[in-house]
Amino acid sequence: xxxxxxxxxxxxxxxxxxxxxxxxxxxxxxxxxxxxxxxxxxxxxxxxxxxxxxxxxxxxxxxxxxxxxxxxxxxxxxxxxxxxxxxxxxxxxxxxxxxxxxxxxxxxxxxxxxxxxxxxxxxxxxxxxxxxxxxxxxxxxxxxxxxxxxxxxxxxxxxxxxxxxxxxxxxxxxxxxxxxxxxxxxxxxxx
Amino acid sequence: xxxxxxxxxxxxxxxxxxxxxxxxxxxxxxxxxxxxxxxxxxxxxxxxxxxxxxxxxxxxxxxxxxxxxxxxxxxxxxxxxxxxxxxxxxxxxxxxxxxxxxxxxxxxxxxxxxxxxxxxxxxxxxxxxxxxxxxxxxxxxxxxxxxxxxxxxxxxxxxxxxxxxxxxxxxxxxxxxxxxxxxxxxxxxxxxxxxxxxxxxxxxxxxxxxxxxxxxxxxxxxxxxxxxxxxxxxxxxxxxxxxxxxxxxxxxxxxxxxxxxxxxxxxxxxxxxxxxxxxxxxxxxxxx
Numbered sequence: 001x002x003x004x005x006x007x008x009x010x011x012x013x014x015x016x017x018x019x020x021x022x023x024x025x026x027x028x029x030x031x032x033x034x035x036x037x038x039x040x041x042x043x044x045x046x047x048x049x050x051x052x053x054x055x056x057x058x059x060x061x062x063x064x065x066x067x068x069x070x071x072x073x074x075x076x077x078x079x080x081x082x083x084x085x086x087x088x089x090x091x092x093x094x095x096x097x098x099x100x101x102x103x104x105x106x107x108x109x110x111x112x113x114x115x116x117x118x119x120x121x122x123x124x125x126x127x128x129x130x131x132x133x134x135x136x137x138x139x140x141x142x143x144x145x146x147x148x149x150x151x152x153x154x155x156x157x158x159x160x161x162x163x164x165x166x167x168x169x170x171x172x173x174x175x176x177x178x179x180x181x182x183x184x185x186x187x188x189x190x191x
Numbered sequence: 192x193x194x195x196x197x198x199x200x201x202x203x204x205x206x207x208x209x210x211x212x213x214x215x216x217x218x219x220x221x222x223x224x225x226x227x228x229x230x231x232x233x234x235x236x237x238x239x240x241x242x243x244x245x246x247x248x249x250x251x252x253x254x255x256x257x258x259x260x261x262x263x264x265x266x267x268x269x270x271x272x273x274x275x276x277x278x279x280x281x282x283x284x285x286x287x288x289x290x291x292x293x294x295x296x297x298x299x300x301x302x303x304x305x306x307x308x309x310x311x312x313x314x315x316x317x318x319x320x321x322x323x324x325x326x327x328x329x330x331x332x333x334x335x336x337x338x339x340x341x342x343x344x345x346x347x348x349x350x351x352x353x354x355x356x357x358x359x360x361x362x363x364x365x366x367x368x369x370x371x372x373x374x375x376x377x378x379x380x381x382x383x384x385x386x387x388x389x390x391x392x393x394x395x396x397x398x399x400x401x402x403x404x405x406x407x408x409x410x411x412x413x414x415x416x417x418x419x420x421x422x423x424x425x426x427x428x429x430x431x432x433x434x435x436x437x438x439x440x441x442x443x444x445x446x447x448x449x450x451x452x453x454x455x456x457x458x459x460x461x462x463x464x465x466x467x468x469x470x471x472x473x474x475x476x477x478x479x
Contacts, residue, residue, distance in 0.1 A: 026243070044379040044395050078391070079236055080379035081343035085353050092344075101240045115387040116240070123237035127249070131231040133200035142386065152389060155424060162463045164205045164420075172229050181252065181293055185245040189289030 016063025026099035028092040033057040039083035039093055049073040053083050053093055060096070069109040074100045075116050115146050128182045131172035136165050192314060194305075195260040196224040197253060199269035199416075200232050206266070206416035208460035212445035213265055213307060215459055219323050219452040220315055224263050227253060233272035236383050247286065248293040250276035255298035262304045265445075267415035268382075271340035271348065273304045278347045306341060306350065307445070308358040308414055320365045324451045327367025331475050333447065334408035335359040336399065337376050338418040353377065359444050363412055366451035373406035375399050380421040389428075392421045397429040400437045409471055412444040419443060423465045440468035450478045 019030045033054070040052035051059070051073040059068045068074075074097050083093040104110055105117055122141050126133055139156075143149050159165040202210035217224050230253045238246040250273045254262060264270040280287045280300030291297040311320055337356050345353040354377065360370035378399055381392035400422060403411055413419040423441040430436055441464065449459040456478055461468055472478045 044381075045391065048391075048394070076388075076391070078339075078379050078382050078384060078395075079240070080339040080382070082339070082379070085343045085345060094344075098240050098243065102242070105241075119383070119387050120237035120241050123235065124241060124245070127232045127234065127238075131229075132203070133232055133235075135200070135204040139386070158465060159205065159424070162465060163207060163460070164424075164463055166204055166207065169203060172231055174229065177295070178231070181248060181295070182245065184293040185242060185248050189244055189248075189293045191292065 016061070018063045018065050018068060019060050021103070022060055022096050022099050025102070026092065026095040028096035028099070029089075030057050030060045030091060030096055032089040033061065033087075033091050034089060036088060038086050038088065039091075042082040042086055044080060044082070045073075045076045045078060049076045057091065057093065057096070060100075066109070068100060069104040069107050070111055072111050072114070073097075074104060075110065075114045115148070118142070118145055124182075128178055129175070130169075131174065131178060132170065134169035136167060137169075193260045194222070194224045194263040194310070195227040195257050196263050196265075197227050197230050197269060197273065199264070199266040201266055201268075201416035205420055206443075208463040209265055209416055209419070209443045209445060212443055212449050212454075212459040215449045215454045216311075216445045216452060219449070219454065220311075220319065222310070222315060227257060227262065229256065233269045235268055235272065239272070239275075244289060244293060246272065247276040247279050248290050251280060251290050251298045251300075252294050254302040254304070255294065255296055257302045262302055263307060263310055264304060265307050265414075267306070267338055267340040268417060270304065270306050274348050276300070277302065277304060306414070308341070308362065309350065311448075312358045312361055317361055317365045320362060320448070324366055325453045326451055326477070328363075328447060328451050328475070328477055329367050331368040331447075331477065332371055332407055332409045333363050333368050334371050334373050334403035334406055334411045335363055335376060335444070336403070336411050336413050336418060336422070338413070338415050339377065339379050339382070341414060342377050359412060359414060362444060362448060366448050368447065368451075371403075371406045371408055373402055373408070375402040378402075380418050382417050382421075385417065385421050385425070389425065392425055393429050393432055396421050396425055397433050400426065400429060400439060401433075401435070403439060404435075404437055408439060409475070410440040410442060410468070412442050412447055414444050426466050438466065440464055440466050440471055442468065 037054040040046045040054045043053050046052040051071050077097050081094050234246050234249040277300045341350050342353040351358050363370045381395040384391035446459045
């Protein structure tokens with residue numbers, strides 16, 4: 001370069017394929033992270049997980065696809081949005097983690113013992129079927145599917161007794177319309 | 192302003208007490224909140240962590256049927272999903288077109304969505320709330336617990352200060368009780384891990400209860416079905432695991448407002464709380 005000032009680096013155009021893919025899926029800007037770790041300071045689950053949020057972003061920046069997609073932190077995240085809210089660089093970590101969950105599931109990289117994807121699947125099946133969640137049926141289906149029949153079994157009688165677990169629930173009409181809506185969403189809203 | 196109520200699935204299930212006490216308080220204030228016809232589930236965490244387009248389309252379907260009314264929401268999770276969908280759809284014409292194809296009708300992302308706390312504090316106003324109080328909750332020290340999704344992310348919910356919200360504190364004060372200054376107003380309770388890994392909820396909920404107790408709270412007030420359930424239903428488990436005793440009733444803020452406005456305990460479903468509140472209320476001369 002001969003004299004003059006170099007053009008500014010377009011930060012988001014740098015970075016590996018993973019950072020780019022996360023950006024395309026979620027709009028989050030992982031390459032803007034400068035590792036201040038404010039996200040990890042406020043994260044309620046950082047202590048008990050395999051990676052802290054700022055470490056996860058670093059691995060995204062350096063394109064460590066397998067380490068990221070098979071990490072536990074993306075499934076242990078409670079979606080509390082503290083990281084996204086406090087980030088001085090406006091990196092939407094919670095949005096990024098949502099995108100990574102989809103990618104982890106797609107790649108078959110969900111670590112063992114994580115029940116969240118099964119729960120999500122049953123939950124969305126119920127929404128498609130009934131339009132609304134009927135908690136008792138949802139719990140029963142989840143317990144059967146995960147074979148965790150007796151976990152928390154002591155809670156149900158207390159909830160029933162207190163009227164917190166109604167035995168029936170309203171359905172909303174329009175099941176065919178909902179089925180079509182889910183189908184079109186799965187196709188990405190294509191024309 | 193006219194409102195239409197989006198109760199959300201929990202208010203017909205585990206949070207029926209929240210539903211009932213909301214309607215009781217609305218009646219005392221002359222606030223009309225007819226239920227939005229044929230609303231469907233907001234999709235909750237399951238949708239946004241599985242399929243971003245579905246997560247915007249499900250709220251869009253309900254919001255596009257509001258017919259110009261402001262949508263009033265009680266559940267913090269529904270509130271977050273409805274407002275996030277609005278934010279996405281109103282800010283991205285391409286996404287708006289895709290959502291329209293998924294839902295089958297165009298929606299501009301501009302139906303106003305407000306939480307009950309915002310409606311009572313800002314639309315109805317503290318003066319009118321205060322005027323409806325006939326049995327002030329004198330001497331009751333309340334830790335107002337907001338949780339995550341009302342306040343974060345602030346640029347989407349635009350609810351209140353994301354680190355130190357005060358809308359619920361103001362209402363509790365108008366009811367004659369004493370809201371406490373405490374640092375865990377917006378810490379996370381573990382949310383839907385209640386089902387998939389309850390050890391997370393027991394760990395995180397314990398931090399919240401311990402801080403409320405250290406601040407001198409008699410009880411906790413909540414504005415979210417999952418926050419209430421986690422702190423109430425699992426409180427005994429937390430006490431056992433951490434070897435402490437809390438015995439902190441976890442009310443919906445609408446139950447406390449209703450008591451101050453002279454509603455009967457059964458109109459507020461106080462009996463559905465797992466941690467009993469009767470001894471506390473009797474000791475303070477409240478309600479019954």
